[in-house]
Amino acid sequence: MDVARDTPTAAPVSRPRRHIVRNTLIGVLGTIFAIWLVLFITKGRFLKPVFERFVAGQTDRKVAVAGDFQLYFAPLRIKLLAERITVANPAWATRPELFRADLIDTRIAPLSLIFGKRRLYGLDLRGAALDLEWTPSHSTNTWTFSGKKGGEPFALPRIDRATVVGSTARYIDPQLQVLADLKIDTIRSTDARIGDTVGVQGTGIVRRTPFTVTARLLSPNETVARGQNKLVAQMRAANNVIDIAGTLPSLADIENVPLRTRARGRDMSELLGIIGVVIPQTRRYDVAARLVKSGDRYRFTNMAGRFGQSDVAGRLTITNAARIHLDSVLTTRRLDIVDAAPFIGYNPDIVAARGTVAAAAATGAAPQRLMPDAEFPVATMQRFDADLKWTIAAVRSRNVPVSNIDMTLDLERGRLALSPLTFSMARGNVASDLVFDTRPRPSAVSYDIRLSPTPLGRLLAGYGLIESGTTGTIKGRAQLAGRGDSIHRSLATSRGRIAFTMPGGTLWTRNVQLAELDLGTFVQKMFEEKLKKPVQVNCGLIAFTVRDGVAAADPILIDTSKNVIAGRGGFSFKTEAVDLAFRADGKKFSLFSGQSPVGIGGYFASPRLDVISPQLLSRAGAGLGLALLATPPAAVLAFVDVGNAKSAACGPILAAATARAQRTTKGEPRDDVGRGTISKTDGDKPQAKRKKFLGIF
Template sequence: MDTPPPAPETAATPQPDPDEGAGTATVDSRRRRAWRIARNILLTILGLLVAIWLVLYITKGRFLKHPFERFVGGQTHRPVTVAGDFQLYFAPFRIKFVAEKMTIANPAWATKPFLFQAERIDTRIAPLSLIWGKRRLYWLDLAKGAVDLEWNEDHSANTWTFSNEKGGKPLEFPRIDVATVRGTTVRYRDPRMQLIADLKVDDIRSADARIGKAVGVDGDGTIRGTPFRVTAQLLSPDATVNRGKNELRARAWAAHNVVDVSGTLPSIAGIEGVPLQTRARGRNLSELLGIIGVVIPNTRAYRLKAQLVQQGQEYRFTRMSGTVGESDVAGKLTITNGDRLHLDSTLTTKTLDIVDAAPFIGYNPDIVADKGAIAAAAATGAAPQRIMPDAELPIETMRRFDADLKWTIRTVRSRNLPISNVDLTLDLERGRLALSPLGFAMARGNVASDVVFDTRQRPTAVSYDIRLAPTPLGRLLAGYGVAEAGTTGTVKGRIKLDGRGDSIHDSLSTASGRIAFIVPQGQLWTRNVQLAELDLGTFVQKMFEDKLKKPVELNCGLVGFTVRNGVAAADPILFDTTKNVIVGRGGFSFRTEGLDLAFRADGKKFSLFSGQSPVGIGGVFAAPKLDVVSDQLLARAGAGLGLALVATPVAGMLAFVDVGDAKSAACGPVLAGATARAQRTTKGTPRDDVGKGTTAKEEDGSGSLGEKKSQRKKFLGIF
């Protein structure tokens, strides 16, 4: 029997999985369960917050007083106490904080026990501001608050920086929208500046983020032992109590000075980096700077203004301008209150009155202006008729601060000396004061100098090095009545002295070195030369012929002095003209300021009537005396009179005849500024008429310089 063929294979039909629907339901269930859990957690947290809020609101958070004291004390590293009522809770979304008789202690090194204390403080705080660090107070009521702000001795920490590590941060205040402040005081102490200030803050009442009236501050204190008084106002009627535009106006009085400060502050105490306009006036600028321990010479009355920016320990005064006495001044000044006080300044002056420069050598400028230099010198303790001041350098104070100064002066207003284009660089470092370089133009010539006062050596070691470039004589002497026309001679020279002393007078009284001024070939007025020569015949002849201003040729000239222990001796004084040779002897003393010099001219040509006697210069620096009619001239006049009586009038004239035997000078040693021993005639022979570089005292041991007893005899006897 045939078997039927198998049926063809067909694709299998998939069957539904009974677990798939169950898995989808499980995922949805898990999501719903997670949402319920999160919701329950949130509700629980919210409930807890409500409960906490409710508990705090009901209890006013008074039970948190001691935890608050411990927590804040730990954060500030200071004991914090609240002796009266305490409240800390949300009301409703702002943190309300109330504390009575609250104190925050100062660190152990402070001079007062508390940084902050208040009879009562009541405030509303923005909660999120505590999280983000930008503290904001919606409202503040402070009664009888007292704040003590201090720096430590080495300026490494302050009382308002809550840290165990060194370093003091600037004082910052929170933003305050509405405030009432009553009976609050602030004390500030800075040992480095030696500053203590006690300030009283006027009552503050503000509303809607507006102060409504000026906030006043009054107080007093001392700075470096100098009492001062200060008053200030914050004018902010249209700004927030803090973090707004606070217009500051302050005035301080100290040591006969008045200082005004004004500017716009970003906060009540935020002065760092803020440009402030300052104005100062007073009778003496040295009194103002002396308050911060900076010593400058006395000045006349001053008025100055500048822009002040304080940045850390730096106080930068820019755009400075004003007057000191009759002189203008402009520039900038930076005062750095670091380990050592340091001043760095750049100044310019268009016109400096010569009287205002008097303090730089120790004079009081007011006395100079009213009574003259001699009276000003006497005021420093100098002997009568002395012109050099005895004012001592402020040795100890100069060691307390350092300074750098660059000062340029266009013109110096002076009756006699045409000085201009002064360029001064001053460097003071730990008691060593250097005026180097100090240069200026004088009568179309230039003077370059270096002066150093080293107070680290006792007594002070002083070095003077003053160099005069070739300068026209006519212009240089024009202020003394010498006309410039007809005078083409020039002069150059150098003063190099080293001494010891704490005043200019003492340093020069002990100085040793050399002074030399060289006059190369040129022309001088006949009148000036002939008056010095006392060649009466030539002088009278030219006077009657109206040739008084005819130029006289000068071959070369040298005025040289050797200085030993404060006494300067001519070494040499020698001028060679076409007609005469002029020599001088003697010297002067920095100790007594005495002058004792004698000049004599010998003619190179025959002169029928010539005095030919020395011209003496005596007296003192302040009052020199010209002795034209000398003993020798009187003796020659007496001899002439005797000859006329016993012989004839013609014979009497022989006493005044100059045979003209003067030996011309070799100009090489003269122009080299050589000493007397190196001087020669044109024939090369040593000169025997220019002395040995010694005074009469050194030559014969007689009296002090300036005494007439033997000095007159010696001077006249050497010719």
């Protein structure tokens, strides 16, 4: 009963509540409509200060609209129009504005501002300019918003329809020393689809080198949707063409992203010269690699390509820190000898077309000089460091069979060391340590080159030697130190010793031609035989003492089964002149031995063999005179060798001892060798004074 009695009172209580809800809803809708109406009528122009303050608070950047401003619902989409809008850059940037545009006219999906990804139904952007800059430390950039450390980069919204006309972008990276000014092609899209590509063209400067760039965004729709950014770009700088392709997480970020790269041009040294790195000049090159940037390191892996007629593969890491550092491991299957010319200062193109003499002259060397006078790039060598490990399987050469080159290079603050530098030559091995220290002035240069025992037949086979019958070997060492900023100058001031020893063996020189010297004729003049059988060599030494760039024979002494060959004279690294004389004295009595010296003169580039020396001509004249005055047999007396040559002790010879230490087999000091002279006598006339050669010794 109580329940039934209370029931009629429930209805009157609910009616006021329904009135309140209805009135509230009407009031809210009326307010919204009123706001919409006010905004629609006024176009929301009065909200410009509010908009500027709101966006500035969200981005921590000053925002200003200098022209017309509209912000209203039209009818259910938010319309935003702003003329001459600017967004400020951080204070450290080189330009005051990150972004400016003559016009932004867009329609925004209202709920996308609250839920999910922002969406624009339409965008009309005209005369936009974007400034993208990194700090020198590469810790932040202009497009990262918020005052907090790191912040968040700007994210593009989804855009259903867009027209972008007259846009430009400027990019600066102080760490890479890159400045680029880019123009973006007109972009038109419908249904959130832009098309196949968006093109970009521009110019710029990288480390004071101008360049041009052309790029294409291959996935503009994915880019707009915050997806993949497939980019293909080509840059031209300093006669080089560089292609880059890859998928970027954002348009201005290549961090830890694998990129396909390819570089080609007339000279790889011009390419690396852009970043301040010096390498020897190359012929035309074409090299591809995979690039990954990680912090200040740029790693090029899977590298493969060619330079000139040679191949190259390996990896390279460039560290762009306070000092640029290169770390590389390279391999070459076959190196053309012409492509190796730049390593000693020659222009390989000139070598290939006109020869080494012309290439040396192009470096400033005097006429007919062989050694280049190209100066070391001292200033540049002191600005970067490098480590290189390079192995070369074989060298393509007409004469010298070189293979298995293993080079370790270390450049640190101007001191370049090639140590060790080893290679195989004619079944022998050469080990060397070369140091070019540009820190003292002029540069301090040292050469230490060691030749292990090498078969002579194999070594000279490239010059026409018939190996059969030649069993002799040769080993040697050259230790020189000089001062100068080029190879020529360092050798022209050098001091040290050069020595090559020959243990016992045989030598057969039929049909040999060594450069322009007929070696076969030379040896025939030494032995006065037709060389129908090999010559038995007991031991031999060809050594020079070098002072102030001039090498004097100390000694030249070869002991054979029938003769003792001695030499005098020397050569000059200063002028590259050669002045050597060789004489063979028989151990037994013989006729027609031709004791007079056989000379080698001329220069490194054009040596000359004096197979008929003035002394031999005078002997021939004496013989002719005797033939006229006496019986015909008397004519041969001028060519008689009494056979008094003393056999050499091989111990000092094989130890590469100096002339003063040489002995006969009886232990007596030799009187037929010495620095700068062949003997104490010349023919039958005693010498009052040792003859100088090259005007020095």
